[in-house]
Amino acid sequence: MAETRAGRVREPVPVRWGLRLLGIGYVFLLVLWPVSLVAKYTFEDGFTALQETFADSDVTHALQLTLVVAISAVVINLLFGVGISLLLVRYEFPGKRVLSALIDVPLSVSPVVVGLALVLAYNPRTGLFGPGLASAGFDVIFATPGMILATVFVALPLVIREVVPVLNEIGDEQEQASRSLGANAVQTFRRITLPSIKWAVVYGVVLSLARSLGEFGAVKVVSGNVVGQTQTATLVVESKYQGFDQATAYSTAFLLALASVLCIVVVSLLRPKETS
Numbered sequence: 060m061a062e063t064r065a066g067r068v069r070e071p072v073p074v075r076w077g078l079r080l081l082g083i084g085y086v087f088l089l090v091l092w093p094v095s096l097v098a099k100y101t102f103e104d105g106f107t108a109l110q111e112t113f114a115d116s117d118v119t120h121a122l123q124l125t126l127v128v129a130i131s132a133v134v135i136n137l138l139f140g141v142g143i144s145l146l147l148v149r150y151e152f153p154g155k156r157v158l159s160a161l162i163d164v165p166l167s168v169s170p171v172v173v174g175l176a177l178v179l180a181y182n183p184r185t186g187l188f189g190p191g192l193a194s195a196g197f198d199v200i201f202a203t204p205g206m207i208l209a210t211v212f213v214a215l216p217l218v219i220r221e222v223v224p225v226l227n228e229i230g231d232e233q234e235q236a237s238r239s240l241g242a243n244a245v246q247t248f249r250r251i252t253l254p255s256i257k258w259a260v261v262y263g264v265v266l267s268l269a270r271s272l273g274e275f276g277a278v279k280v281v282s283g284n285v286v287g288q289t290q291t292a293t294l295v296v297e298s299k300y301q302g303f304d305q306a307t308a309y310s311t312a313f314l315l316a317l318a319s320v321l322c323i324v325v326v327s328l329l330r331p332k333e334t335s
Contacts (some may be wrong), residue, residue: 083166100305101313108306112314117287118295118307122314125292128203128278129271131266132210136267140218141260147219148226149234165215173212174280177205201283206291209277216262226257228250228318242303269319275318 101108112118146152147159165173180186181200183193192199199205233255237247253260275293282289290298292311300308 080219087244090152091234097312097316098311100309104306109311109314112307112310115307117290118292118299118311121290121292121295122311124203124206124290125272125315126202128206128210128291129268131207132214133264133267135207135211136218137260138216138266140215140267141222141256144219144222145248146224148223149231150328162216162219165213169275170209170276170278174209174277177209177212177277177281181205181208188316200281201289202287203289205281206278206289208272209281212272213274213277214267217266217270219261221259221263221266222256229255261326261330265322268322272318 097296125258143158143162147155178186178200181189181192183189183198183200185199189199197204199208233251234247237251238244242250273293274291278291279294282291282294284290284294284298286298292315296308296312298310299305
């Protein structure tokens with residue numbers, strides 16, 4: 060191994076090329092190849108599958124509902140994610156480590172378990188909160204609010220885990236200086252903190268959006284999967300594929316994948332390059 064001027068260890072050429080090929084092969088087999096097959100079968104007969112997909116009122120309703128649920132979940136996770144990140148980094152309080160650990164629960168718990176837990180909590184007949192909400196005319200389970208709750212839960216850590224490291228890295232010296240000059244909390248956040256964490260927030264939002272668009276297990280449990288009412292795009296993919304309408308299943312899956320990939324590509328292109 061050779062050492063560069065910057066003091067970093069440089070591996071021999073065969074080792075470097077071997078590691079590159081290993082990484083490319085790993086990503087190709089797990090991501091690129093399967094996704095490319097979805098695109099291939101979607102356009103097997105040209106744009107016919109997509110045209111039929113958009114002509115199906117149930118599928119278009121599912122796509123619209125998916126967009127509503129995903130955007131609602133992203134907005135909620137953005138507001139609470141940034142707030143919780145500031146709380147974890149800038150303040151000391153009892154139970155801080157417990158809160159930080161609880162944030163990672165959605166990453167380790169099955170989404171199906173999450174959906175079942177929400178059903179038990181918000182069931183209109185036996186749930187803890189369900190009867191009161193139902194008596195007020197507010198339906199949660201088998202309705203859009205329950206689907207938003209489920210999606211918020213599974214995407215909860217994504218904004219926080221992007222913002223927290225950046226807040227730790229930038230420190231709070233500039234924020235303290237801003238407050239010492241008479242700025243209030245809102246002015247300090249808007250002029251000092253937010254510009255410093257904006258790209259972490261953007262990446263967290265993009266990851267949260269991609270996760271929300273593709274959520275399946277928790278949403279299926281709390282939605283009831285009613286065609287034309289509470290069926291999202293991911294549920295359409297399952298029902299159409301099992302119903303041997305594979306063209307619609309492929310095209311819907313392609314649209315979901317395309318939306319997520321476009322978000323990530325656009326952010327990657329817009330993000331300024333880091334200078335060494």
